Amino acid sequence: xxxxxxxxxxxxxxxxxxxxxxxxxxxxxxxxxxxxxxxxxxxxxxxxxxxxxxxxxxxxxxxxxxxxxxxxxxxxxxxxxxxxxxxxxxxxxxxxxxxxxxxxxxxxxxxxxxxxxxxxxxxxxxxxxxxxxxxxxxxxxxxxxxxxxxxxxxxxxxxxxxxxxxxxxxxxxxxxxxxxxxxxxxxxxxxxxxxxxxxxxxxxxxxxxxxxxxxxxxxxxxxxxxxxxxxxxxxxxxxxxxxxxxxxxxxxxxxxxxxxxxxxxxxxxxxxxxxxxxxxxxxxxxxxxxxxxxxxxxxxxxxxxxxxxxxxxxxxxxxxxxxxxxxxxxxxxxxxxxxxxxxxxxxxx
Amino acid sequence: xxxxxxxxxxxxxxxxxxxxxxxxxxxxxxxxxxxxxxxxxxxxxxxxxxxxxxxxxxxxxxxxxxxxxxxxxxxxxxxxxxxxxxxxxxxxxxxxxxxxxxxxxxxxxxxxxxxxxxxxxxxxxxxxxxxxxxxxxxxxxxxxxxxxxxxxxxxxxxxxxxxxxxxxxxxxxxxxxxxxxxxxxxxxxxxxxxxxxxxxxxxxxxxxxxxxxxxxxxxxxxxxxxxxxxxxxxxxxxxxxxxxxxxxxxxxxxxxxxxxxxxxxxxxxxxxxxxxxxxxxxxxxxxxxxxxxxxxxxxxxxxxxxxxxxxxxxxxxxxxxxxxxxxxxxxxxxxxxxxxxxxxxxxxxxxxxxxxxxxxxxxxxxxxxxxxxxx
Numbered sequence: 001x002x003x004x005x006x007x008x009x010x011x012x013x014x015x016x017x018x019x020x021x022x023x024x025x026x027x028x029x030x031x032x033x034x035x036x037x038x039x040x041x042x043x044x045x046x047x048x049x050x051x052x053x054x055x056x057x058x059x060x061x062x063x064x065x066x067x068x069x070x071x072x073x074x075x076x077x078x079x080x081x082x083x084x085x086x087x088x089x090x091x092x093x094x095x096x097x098x099x100x101x102x103x104x105x106x107x108x109x110x111x112x113x114x115x116x117x118x119x120x121x122x123x124x125x126x127x128x129x130x131x132x133x134x135x136x137x138x139x140x141x142x143x144x145x146x147x148x149x150x151x152x153x154x155x156x157x158x159x160x161x162x163x164x165x166x167x168x169x170x171x172x173x174x175x176x177x178x179x180x181x182x183x184x185x186x187x188x189x190x191x192x193x194x195x196x197x198x199x200x201x202x203x204x205x206x207x208x209x210x211x212x213x214x215x216x217x218x219x220x221x222x223x224x225x226x227x228x229x230x231x232x233x234x235x236x237x238x239x240x241x242x243x244x245x246x247x248x249x250x251x252x253x254x255x256x257x258x259x260x261x262x263x264x265x266x267x268x269x270x271x272x273x274x275x276x277x278x279x280x281x282x283x284x285x286x287x288x289x290x291x292x293x294x295x296x297x298x299x300x301x302x303x304x305x306x307x308x309x310x311x312x313x314x315x316x317x318x319x320x321x322x323x324x325x326x327x328x329x330x331x332x333x334x335x336x337x338x339x340x341x342x343x344x345x346x347x348x349x
Numbered sequence: 350x351x352x353x354x355x356x357x358x359x360x361x362x363x364x365x366x367x368x369x370x371x372x373x374x375x376x377x378x379x380x381x382x383x384x385x386x387x388x389x390x391x392x393x394x395x396x397x398x399x400x401x402x403x404x405x406x407x408x409x410x411x412x413x414x415x416x417x418x419x420x421x422x423x424x425x426x427x428x429x430x431x432x433x434x435x436x437x438x439x440x441x442x443x444x445x446x447x448x449x450x451x452x453x454x455x456x457x458x459x460x461x462x463x464x465x466x467x468x469x470x471x472x473x474x475x476x477x478x479x480x481x482x483x484x485x486x487x488x489x490x491x492x493x494x495x496x497x498x499x500x501x502x503x504x505x506x507x508x509x510x511x512x513x514x515x516x517x518x519x520x521x522x523x524x525x526x527x528x529x530x531x532x533x534x535x536x537x538x539x540x541x542x543x544x545x546x547x548x549x550x551x552x553x554x555x556x557x558x559x560x561x562x563x564x565x566x567x568x569x570x571x572x573x574x575x576x577x578x579x580x581x582x583x584x585x586x587x588x589x590x591x592x593x594x595x596x597x598x599x600x601x602x603x604x605x606x607x608x609x610x611x612x613x614x615x616x617x618x619x620x621x622x623x624x625x626x627x628x629x630x631x632x633x634x635x636x637x638x639x640x641x642x643x644x645x646x647x648x649x650x651x652x653x654x655x656x657x658x659x660x661x662x663x664x665x666x667x668x669x670x671x672x673x674x675x676x677x678x679x680x681x682x683x684x685x686x687x688x689x690x691x692x693x694x695x696x697x698x699x700x701x702x703x704x705x706x707x708x709x710x711x712x713x714x715x716x717x718x719x720x721x722x723x724x
């Protein structure tokens with residue numbers, strides 16, 4: 001099977017990691033206070049969309065402080081509780097890593113240094129699961145720096161060879177440390193991402209997403225990844241996407257259909273002819289999923305997204321209800337340019 | 350960091366109390382009293398400056414016993430400085446030209462203190478201290494500097510990075526070094542022939558050209574900043590990370606630890622330029638503002654590399670001789686490089702081509718002296 005071609009591989013990789021975080025409120029105070037204007041850790045998220053864990057992890061990696069990074073990892077890894085926004089601390093940690101590893105502004109010399117630094121960590125700390133995973137992640141980052149964001153067919157042959165070389169090294173790094181990483185859901189997720197670019201089957205990726213859950217019952221981020229890979233434009237199908245969304249919702253116990261709503265909402269733009277025109281989404285189920293989400297993790301962003309999707313689904317009573325709750329301060333980045341049109345439509349008799 | 354602001358403030362206040370206008374306003378019969386008054390105000394201004402440089406911030410993340418020990422160190426040193434400053438000022442009067450103004454005295458005293466601060470960080474109190482310091486300054490994450498707002502506040506963070514059992518050695522070493530302020534440092538090791546910054550620049554150039562593995566990898570913040578085109582403007586934390594990496598490179602390629610540490614010390618001292626506001630838009634070959642403001646003169650000799658046609662190709666600093674008001678008994682460490690950039694910039698225009706060799710090989714390097722005189 002052909003590797004799925006993403007329009008912007010690195011950006012998509014980051015978006016994937018970030019996607020599950022969007023509804024989260026609460027910013028990092030302690031770390032942000034330490035940062036100076038001259039000292040930008042890349043990939044800073046908008047206020048309200050980040051967490052102290054992500055900021056701290058990014059900062060420690062950015063400054064090459066492995067010991068403190070590992071101490072942080074040990075702490076977040078032990079917790080299976082979801083944060084206020086429904087996100088696992090471990091995922092915030094990975095988001096912090098992604099800020100340094102998936103930096104669109106960088107070139108190969110940067111990634112070469114990242115690889116050298118993490119290779120050294122892996123050598124000096126052979127029994128550290130994190131050190132081995134970070135080296136794998138750096139190899140992935142370097143692979144992606146050669147891959148670039150264009151269609152795969154447009155990647156120059158020499159760059160393609162380098163991409164495949166580093167991707168193979170990444171997979172080898174993860175596989176060769178399988179025993180050490182056997183309890184690390186993050187290793188499954190990294191392998192899953194690598195496998196997706198290496199052309200692994202949906203079933204193989206699905207197995208890794210399930211294995212990650214077995215290793216850490218709270219870590220269902222693999223299904224977010226799997227959902228993206230299941231989009232028709234990346235070689236999946238509407239039925240496959242729907243099955244992933246329903247399975248993800250079922251596996252995250254106690255939250256109803258929240259994850260179903262989230263996955264459809266988050267990938268809405270991935271259905272080229274429109275979510276309600278070209279997917280198998282079931283609006284009543286999605287609507288219930290939004291309500292489940294808001295009951296558990298109420299936040300402004302998800303409320304606005306709920307209203308937007310209600311409008312697109314042409315569910316006027318729900319749209320009116322939600323616009324009333326939003327009041328006069330809609331969240332622009334949730335609506336893109338649709339707020340005014342939806343508001344006018346909702347008020348029409 | 351606010352050091353430059355403090356320095357500017359200190360200078361402003363020190364010079365304000367010792368401007369020629371002030372001196373002129375003093376009537377001749379009260380001249381002696383006026384000079385004493387100006388000297389006292391100068392001492393107060395300098396003490397105000399030192400108070401800020403040596404302030405020990407209250408930082409909850411620093412162990413209280415360490416904080417208290419550093420505070421005691423600073424308090425004792427400041428008390429000593431207050432005692433010795435009148436003698437230092439008298440010393441400047443004694444060495445000043447007959448027509449020297451109070452401003453000249455203030456400038457000389459400022460230069461002396463800036464140089465003492467540099468010497469403080471250059472000198473080694475002994476191998477035990479050096480071994481601990483060498484470990485501390487290599488600690489990952491050290492250069493993610495916290496906003497301590499004082500020189501000693503940042504140094505305190507270095508001490509915090511070492512095991513508690515090692516801290517007494519560092520503190521004792523600092524006490525020894527501070528006690529050396531105002532004394533000749535006969536045993537001060539000269540700067541290495543090739544500076545850490547030059548070594549770093551050479552490796553960075555190789556990496557930018559596609560070389561893969563340096564002896565030590567860069568941390569991401571450094572790689573991101575210096576391997577970009579154009580490189581990012583340096584800031585304190587980045588400069589710290591760069592020299593930390595340069596030190597690691599030197600150690601891994603086999604430099605003796607003492608030599609590597611010395612190179613790091615010379616690379617990380619605060620130079621006279623660091624204590625001043627930016628040099629503004631002065632032309633590259635003009636008299637450097639830092640030198641002009643501090644009354645520095647002297648000469649620099651360049652070793653000019655010549656191409657096969659006998660034309661200027663490149664230049665490096667071969668030697669320097671500086672005259673710095675206020676700095677007499679010690680090398681002017683804080684001022685050493687004050688003419689370097691301008692001298693090298695001046696090289697191409699001052700160089701007179703040499704006769705090419707008959708066999709077409711490049712002529713040997715040419716030594717060229719550039720005088721820097723305020724007259």
